Amino acid sequence: MRLYRKEGNTVHILSFPTENAEKGDYLLIEDPKQNKALITQIIDVQFANVPGILEELLRDSTNGSCEHLKGQDFDPLEVASHVTYIQDSRLLVCKIRASLDNGKLSPTSAWLPSRSQSIIKQLPTTSLLNLIKINHGLPIQLGETKEQAPLNIDATALDGKLNIVTGKKETGKSHLSKLLVLSLLGHGAPVVVLDLNGEYAHLAFGADGKNNEFNNRVHVLTPGENFRVTFAQMKLRVILNVLVHALNLPGTSAREFRRIWQFLDERAALTLHELGEAIRNWRCNQHVRDALFSRYYALVNSGFFTDNPSEAVSLEDCFQKIRSGGALVVNLRETSLVDRQIVVEYVLGKLLDLLTQQKLKAVFLFAEEAHLYLRETYWDDIVTRMRHFGVFTTFVTNQPDTIRENIYRQADNVFLFNFTNEHDLEAVSRAAKVDVETVKSLARDLPAHHCLLLGTAVKDFPIVAKVKALNVQTMGQTRLFFTEKN
Amino acid sequence: MIQQTQYTPTPSKYNFPQTLQDTALPTRFIELSLRSIKNIANQDATLLYQPYETITENAEPAEEITPIFQGQTKLKLNTIPLKPSLMETPITAVDVSSIRIGETTTGILLAIRAAIVWKNQRHHGYRYLRIGPFPFHITEENKAEIYQLFRQYSLDTLTPNTTSTPNLLHMQTRITTLLERWLQMNIATHSQNSLILWDGSLTAGTSDSPTHIIAQLLETARNRFNTVLAFSKITRLRLSGHRLTDLIQKGKPPCLLEMDGYPVAPTNTIHFLGNIYVAKLTHGNCSFRLDIDRKLPREQAVEAIQRLIANDQVSESYPETLRLAHIYSTFTANEVIAIQRLLAQTHHLKTITRPNIRRLLFGPFGKGPEGG
Numbered sequence: 001m002r003l004y005r006k007e008g009n010t011v012h013i014l015s016f017p018t019e020n021a022e023k024g025d026y027l028l029i030e031d032p033k034q035n036k037a038l039i040t041q042i043i044d045v046q047f048a049n050v051p052g053i054l055e056e057l058l059r060d061s062t063n064g065s066c067e068h069l070k071g072q073d074f075d076p077l078e079v080a081s082h083v084t085y086i087q088d089s090r091l092l093v094c095k096i097r098a099s100l101d102n103g104k105l106s107p108t109s110a111w112l113p114s115r116s117q118s119i120i121k122q123l124p125t126t127s128l129l130n131l132i133k134i135n136h137g138l139p140i141q142l143g144e145t146k147e148q149a150p151l152n153i154d155a156t157a158l159d160g161k162l163n164i165v166t167g168k169k170e171t172g173k174s175h176l177s178k179l180l181v182l183s184l185l186g187h188g189a190p191v192v193v194l195d196l197n198g199e200y201a202h203l204a205f206g207a208d209g210k211n212n213e214f215n216n217r218v219h220v221l222t223p224g225e226n227f228r229v230t231f232a233q234m235k236l237r238v239i240l241n242v243l244v245h246a247l248n249l250p251g252t253s254a255r256e257f258r259r260i261w262q263f264l265d266e267r268a269a270l271t272l273h274e275l276g277e278a279i280r281n282w283r284c285n286q287h288v289r290d291a292l293f294s295r296y297y298a299l300v301n302s303g304f305f306t307d308n309p310s311e312a313v314s315l316e317d318c319f320q321k322i323r324s325g326g327a328l329v330v331n332l333r334e335t336s337l338v339d340r341q342i343v344v345e346y347v348l349g350k351l352l353d354l355l356t357q358q359k360l361k362a363v364f365l366f367a368e369e370a371h372l373y374l375r376e377t378y379w380d381d382i383v384t385r386m387r388h389f390g391v392f393t394t395f396v397t398n399q400p401d402t403i404r405e406n407i408y409r410q411a412d413n414v415f416l417f418n419f420t421n422e423h424d425l426e427a428v429s430r431a432a433k434v435d436v437e438t439v440k441s442l443a444r445d446l447p448a449h450h451c452l453l454l455g456t457a458v459k460d461f462p463i464v465a466k467v468k469a470l471n472v473q474t475m476g477q478t479r480l481f482f483t484e485k486n
Numbered sequence: 487m488i489q490q491t492q493y494t495p496t497p498s499k500y501n502f503p504q505t506l507q508d509t510a511l512p513t514r515f516i517e518l519s520l521r522s523i524k525n526i527a528n529q530d531a532t533l534l535y536q537p538y539e540t541i542t543e544n545a546e547p548a549e550e551i552t553p554i555f556q557g558q559t560k561l562k563l564n565t566i567p568l569k570p571s572l573m574e575t576p577i578t579a580v581d582v583s584s585i586r587i588g589e590t591t592t593g594i595l596l597a598i599r600a601a602i603v604w605k606n607q608r609h610h611g612y613r614y615l616r617i618g619p620f621p622f623h624i625t626e627e628n629k630a631e632i633y634q635l636f637r638q639y640s641l642d643t644l645t646p647n648t649t650s651t652p653n654l655l656h657m658q659t660r661i662t663t664l665l666e667r668w669l670q671m672n673i674a675t676h677s678q679n680s681l682i683l684w685d686g687s688l689t690a691g692t693s694d695s696p697t698h699i700i701a702q703l704l705e706t707a708r709n710r711f712n713t714v715l716a717f718s719k720i721t722r723l724r725l726s727g728h729r730l731t732d733l734i735q736k737g738k739p740p741c742l743l744e745m746d747g748y749p750v751a752p753t754n755t756i757h758f759l760g761n762i763y764v765a766k767l768t769h770g771n772c773s774f775r776l777d778i779d780r781k782l783p784r785e786q787a788v789e790a791i792q793r794l795i796a797n798d799q800v801s802e803s804y805p806e807t808l809r810l811a812h813i814y815s816t817f818t819a820n821e822v823i824a825i826q827r828l829l830a831q832t833h834h835l836k837t838i839t840r841p842n843i844r845r846l847l848f849g850p851f852g853k854g855p856e857g858g
Contacts, residue, residue: 052818059813069810071603071614076516079619082824082831 001092001120003029006112009096009435011040013120014048017088021045024442024452024464025146026123027094031113036101038113039123039131040094041462043441048089056087095438097461098132105131125149125463132459140183142176142453143468151465155187157457158364162383162410163394164403166428167417172449174199176415176467177366177396181327184364185217188325192351193366194344194373198333200366202473212472217326219318223335223343224303230312231270231305236261238349243295245375246341253291256284260292271307272300302339304346315350319360332373340373348378348386355389362390370395371402379403383410400427413455418446431455434462518635519620523833526590526623534588534595534826534837566788568740568767570796576606577798578673579683581811582666584658587825588837593625596658597825600669601814603807605798612807616814617669621825624657633657636664652693663695667703674707674714681794682707683808684716688760688777697757704759704779713782713790716760717808718775731764731773739803740767740795742776742788761787765803767795772802 001019005012011029015021021042029038047053073080096109123131125145138155145151158180165180167173178200181191193200204218205211221227231239236258243249243257260278264270279292299305306312322328330347332340354360365382367374374382382393383406395403401423408414408430416439419425425443429436433455442452442464453463526534584598599618605611624632630651652660666685673682690700707714734743743764750758760777761784778787799806829835844852 050820050823052820052822055816055818056820059818068611069614070611071616071814073616075616075618077519077620077828079821079824079828082827083821086820086824086827 001027003113003115003118003120004091009109010437011038011094011096013040013092013094015045015090015092017085017090021090021092021122022146023445024462026097026125026128026461027092028100028121028123029113030119030121031117032119033114033117034111036099036111036113038096038109039098039100039128039461040096041438042092042094043438044093046091046093048086048091050086050089053087056083093437093441095435100131125151128461128463132461134457134459138187140180140187141468142179142451143449143466145463145465151463153453153457155184155189157413157455158184158392158394159189160362160387160392161412161456162387162392162407163413163415163455164408164411164431165394165396165415165417166400166403166419167398167443167446167451168419168421168424169398170448171417171446172451172467173396173398173415173417174368175449175470176417176451177368177394178203178472179467179470180394181364181366182214182470182472185214185322185325185327189364190319190322190325190360190362191327191364191366192322192347193327193329194347194368194370195329195331196333196340196368196372198331199368200327200329201331201333203327203329205473206471207473209473214327214472217322218329219321219326220329220331221313221318222331222333223339227313227330227343228304228306228311229315229346230307230309231264231272231275232268232309233312233314234270234346235349235353236265238346238353241349242299242342242345246338246345247295247298249295250291252285253288253295256282256288257292257295272305273307276300298338299342302342304339304342315347316354316359319351319354319363323360337372341375344373345375348391351391352386352389355391360390362392365391365393366396367393368396369399369402370397371399379407383407400424403427405430411455413453413457416443416446416452416454417450418448419443433460438462514635515618515620518632519622522623522625522628522632523595523621523829525625525628526592526595526829526833526835534590534829534835535840536588536826536837564744565734565737566742566744566763567738568742568788568792568795570740571789571792572796573793574607575793575797576604576677576680577683577794577805577807578602578604578677578680579685579805579807579811580666580669580673581685581808581815582662582669583812583815583817584662585817585822586658587621587822587829589840590623590625592627593623593629594654594657595621595623595829597621597817597822598662598665599815599817600665601811602669602673603810603814605807607797612810614810614814619817619821619825621829622661624654626654629654629657633660633664636661636668660693667695667699670714671703671706674703674710674712677710677712679711680713681790681797682712682714683794683805683811684714685719685808685812686716687718687762687775688714688716688758688779689756690759691753691756697759700759704781708779708781713786714760714779715790715794716777717765717804718777719804731775734764734766734773735771737766739769740765740800742766742791743773765791767791767800767803767805770802772804774803 002014004014013027023042023045025042027040027042029040031037099106099109124147126147126149134154136152136154139152140155141150141152143151165173165177181193182203184191195201201220204215239261240254240258244254249257260282264274264278276296279289279296318328330343332343335343351363382391397403411431414431414433416428419428425440428443429439431454442462446452446464449467451465451467453465580602582598582600584596587595587597597619599616601614601616603612603614622632633651670684688700690697704714737743745762749762759780761780763776763778764773765776766773778790794805826837
């Protein structure tokens, strides 16, 4: 390999057919005289722009395969083999990731290695990981590197951080997300999963259907079934959020509702039945009453609320169970859009209360396709205010444009799976942790179950990893009509 | 210590130019090529200076010797309409290219390659044989040896060695022409009832195209019932100031434009061994000077060109066989790099670019051969 050109933080390296270098690989450009080295990553592999190639290809296009034109070469000096060698030479487009100055890692690259003296060699991912000193105090084994060495990140790299797991359908996002959930709870962290498709409900079972090691630590709450609450468990702020944001209650009606709620609260009569009666008998404008009634019936019909305390679940108790390592999976699979929003408003409201009251230290929140249940104002809330209270969110989506740009900009870690659509790549490339070209070039060619790790977890050195298989019931598979009969 | 490159002659799959491979020249060629290259490595500095511009020779003299038509009557031009003659005739074309690879401290390094393309009904298509490339390092010390070898084979040993070796700068053109002559002679000797297409004209009398050699070549071809047709891509033929290739544009293709008069060269040593025509074989903008062996009866010459248009694909009035021969012999920039790489690998020859004097002196105004 020979150093050919450097423009900004892009380095072009000439590589020859005998050298095996692929997208995502790291190369070390050592300048022995300066005792420095550049750590670069290949983001694209192109054919070297050698003059005369077009003429040769046109001339040789018919060779061998065409009846119309056949022939042979008397080339005793075997110049043709050199021609082929040059034709197949490649240009590696690399991005500078860091610099090594006397063996010391430095993020700057304000120097230029010698073009003639530099030695270029492959830097295996394991050597890179040793070099960047990723802390392995609380390891999460994500999978393996290209060299089939295990790839671990540290759980602390997710602590207090905002993460995004994204990629197109069936590339392995949910799989990685489950792996992160199980690894976190394995390290004693409390995890809440907003499970849109019921994929996490069976995390406590192995692939063979038997209980696994996480059996006692994964708690599934299905709204309307084993997850119902009483009004008495709710705070006014939470129910108002539900009514205003999930059920679009207008401001005037909300004010009346506040009075009704306070009235019932003073009398310790916060039940569904009493609320209905209060709305019926409340002295107010008929339009307001109608608005309140329509929301009241929405609450009743959701099946999420109950007047029977024995049917109600205390979320506080649930959080206590996962306090020292466990997952609370809120299964939203059979829940309608409005009911989903009601449940999420309630869970997040309650979560914030517990964190504010220091009853819970922090929680890792995994939100699958959050745009389908998270109200507009929550996005900013989650990445700014709630983070300070101890909600560390991981968004999982296959529609990257549903996540707002400011979320990408503030994301600490991005676990990127394959995308081919230019629009999707454009959305993901807004992540501040990496340059646009790297995202676009590497993500486009990622095979299934391979993930590009960006951000704090890999100390801003993008690394491609093959995500390891999990011994759990995934349940993430789409139900098919044309299934094979056994 | 320089290792001799191991080579194996390519086994022939196609029947025609097998005879070419049986001859001693390719072997001598390789030996000479290797020996000449070897003397670079024997020098102290094994540097190859890359030229600014690629000097390519196509075995066709850069300067056309334009005949004057004596007895030419003004405006008397004879257009001969052509009808494709369906008589099955093999067609063979030959072309040779050379390229300047660079300069060493003692000489020039060039590469030479030949291509023979042939077509007959049996093959339902075109077949080619590419010979080379062969790099040659030509110095003042070895130029005589190289030139004599080329002359010996190309002009046959019948020619006494009376011609002095050309200037080093002209060696490229000379040896390119000589190799082409050798291949033309081989084709003329080994084919029968064929049309043999040459790139250039039938003008003789230059040092590497002696009149008696070209005449002998044409005679050999005639004796084996072959017809030599020489196409010149560029011509300066004029009649009363008009370019002849423009005058034929009025003719309905396929046709030939025949000059009324007897072509005479500006010097006594130059002889035109062919009748000169302008050929417009297809619709389109192009027409070419076509020389056909003068010793052939006119009818036979016309019949030959009628067989050509029936047996070969003709595009823009140019036969496909000759076009392919040109394409297959021409060097690409990548091949030049490949040869430099071969020499670097086998003889540790390092290629460098000489400082551009024009650029150094005149800066952006130094529009040298490499352009501005």
